[in-house]
Amino acid sequence: MIQVLVVEDDPVAADAHRLYVGRVPGFTVAAVAHSRAQAVRALERTPVDLLLLDLYLPDGHGLQLLRSLRAAGHSADVIAVTSARDLAVVREGVSLGVVQYVLKPFTFATLRDRLVRYAEFRAAAGEASGQDEVDRALGALRAPQPAQLPKGLSSPTLEAVTRALRAAPDGVTASAAGEELGISRITARRYLEHLVTVGRAVRSPQYGQIGRPELYYRWVTQNH
Amino acid sequence: MIQVLVVEDDPVAADAHRLYVGRVPGFTVAAVAHSRAQAVRALERTPVDLLLLDLYLPDGHGLQLLRSLRAAGHSADVIAVTSARDLAVVREGVSLGVVQYVLKPFTFATLRDRLVRYAEFRAAAGEASGQDEVDRALGALRAPQPAQLPKGLSSPTLEAVTRALRAAPDGVTASAAGEELGISRITARRYLEHLVTVGRAVRSPQYGQIGRPELYYRWVTQNH
């Protein structure tokens, strides 16, 4: 369970953040702080893995808090949650170890996405076999999430494909999905691939027969 | 011009890094340090935007240097250049503001790619209009290194074979690997041979029974 410290001066927003984090499986809110001083105290009292940090605090800037944190040797990770849109602040944050930067106002889906990505990154352990594995671990953090449906995809078809995929516990091939839905293999593949890039499906080759292996798409159950 | 401090104990490697960085337009080597102490002195003398930091130093770990750097309020960015493959170190580095992680040994193309991406990220300025723009700035640091596989090889299969190989401390034959993964001996052999040419595996014949000796493939743990 990842212990989270929510740092946010606005009581209403702080409460919302607390609720949001609590709704994401694998995360718990260890404490809520409304100022820099409170955050420091909370960090002394309880072990914290992750800070959800607003940058505008009544008694100082969030980056200052972060700097003193690092100076004290604390290595908690940080997701900056702020309305600061200055890219210089983003850069500064990165050099202080900010792993994600979420602009206010944000939806629950956005925050959840970032938290899940962070959990993925955090779960990486052991030895990396090569550069690619290291890159994948880092990439989990920084891959942007395309909010809207890419060009060429329509939501009714996406829903149909999603339904067909979820109904098949052992996965489906693009051809099978297409045949079942009365659409072409090409279209089915487009939507299945979309689901893969969004992280809702995984694909794995199925060997055995002669010829090129078939690609099976499987729905990935979101919750832990 | 981005001022770079190369920190690397091995004089040969340090020189190579110096030359590499110098060859990338927009980057200049401000100084070269062969130890933690030298690095600290160099940082006091000259302004530095970016550290090319080896993590194994004769007088301390690179992450220690980084921690003291942050404590001093220095906000230079860091690209870790090391043979340390422990993903825990990668995580620790991220929380200290490491923006890129390049495994040794690396080619000039790899380093150049990372430097160019970093320059892109650094060039971002002004106000972000929305979350997507922030994500794009951060995404510049992400490395979608396609890791160009030779024709005829697919990455899922390669991963599967790699896993099977790493799981067998005494090595495997192509036939055994194939049977375990549900692929043919031929395919297994293809991927194992690829791993040999890339240097991640070695093969050695196993005599003893009647007939032609079996070829055992063994994972090679790559340290320093």
Next chain:
DNA sequence: ACCGTTGCGTGCATTTCGTTCATCGGATTT
């Protein structure tokens, strides 16, 4: 020296993938 045995290595058939391009219908503009 020869022979049987066993597994390696490669040309080739096979099947599917992935991409480019044309089509079609609806929305938007003139």
Next chain:
DNA sequence: AAATCCGATGAACGAAATGCACGCAACGGT
């Protein structure tokens, strides 16, 4: 109302990844 554009789909066509078949190489035994 005509013309135009754009977004979604499918057809066709290489290319790609795999397994089969077969020849050959490397060993122990006689």
